[in-house]
Amino acid sequence: MKRLVILASGSGSNAENIINYFSGNSNVEIAAVLTNKQNAKVLDRCARLDVPAVYFNKSLYSSPKFLTLLDGFNPDLIILAGFLWKIPTELVVKFPNKIINIHPALLPKYGGRGMYGSKVHEAVRENNESESGITIHYVNENYDEGAIIFQVSTAIDPLDTAESIAQKVHQLEYEHFPKEIEKLLI
Numbered sequence: 001m002k003r004l005v006i007l008a009s010g011s012g013s014n015a016e017n018i019i020n021y022f023s024g025n026s027n028v029e030i031a032a033v034l035t036n037k038q039n040a041k042v043l044d045r046c047a048r049l050d051v052p053a054v055y056f057n058k059s060l061y062s063s064p065k066f067l068t069l070l071d072g073f074n075p076d077l078i079i080l081a082g083f084l085w086k087i088p089t090e091l092v093v094k095f096p097n098k099i100i101n102i103h104p105a106l107l108p109k110y111g112g113r114g115m116y117g118s119k120v121h122e123a124v125r126e127n128n129e130s131e132s133g134i135t136i137h138y139v140n141e142n143y144d145e146g147a148i149i150f151q152v153s154t155a156i157d158p159l160d161t162a163e164s165i166a167q168k169v170h171q172l173e174y175e176h177f178p179k180e181i182e183k184l185l186i
Helices: 013-022 041-049 064-072 089-094 117-126 162-185
Strands: 002-008 028-035 053-055 077-080 099-103 131-138 148-155
Touching (some): 013 162, 064 089, 117 162, 131 162
Parallel strands (some): 002 028, 002 077
């Protein structure tokens, strides 16, 4: 059985989508969802879906205890689904090519520290891009610079707002992220 650990910081819509996608798969287990936000909506989603969830603070995250916690779940893949903190080098070294992230743009454009969520979509709109999309990539020591696993784009209409771009990108995330995770587990 393949074990997944999901790290999330916010509402958890991608985490819930992944959990639901694998819910009928007896070969995949969501071992836990970990969050760095004590009031993150992902915790409510996990309670409703009966998935173990753990809150951790910055102190634990920056200590060796976090590596021990994560290692205790024996993950085959660690999935960042809206997780905003930089992954420590120790985790990247301990789990080489086992940590993946989804970014709401076509990297290398609109990546890096501080580029997440609506900030990305606003930048895409401000620069009059004709397309945007998602990038699923391995995590390395730098924000959004790991090897690209998968990209898919969507057309941007000149009348699109940052909000409508976000909706298009979310649809791509929900459609493709679980499928690409599944491919990595084979």
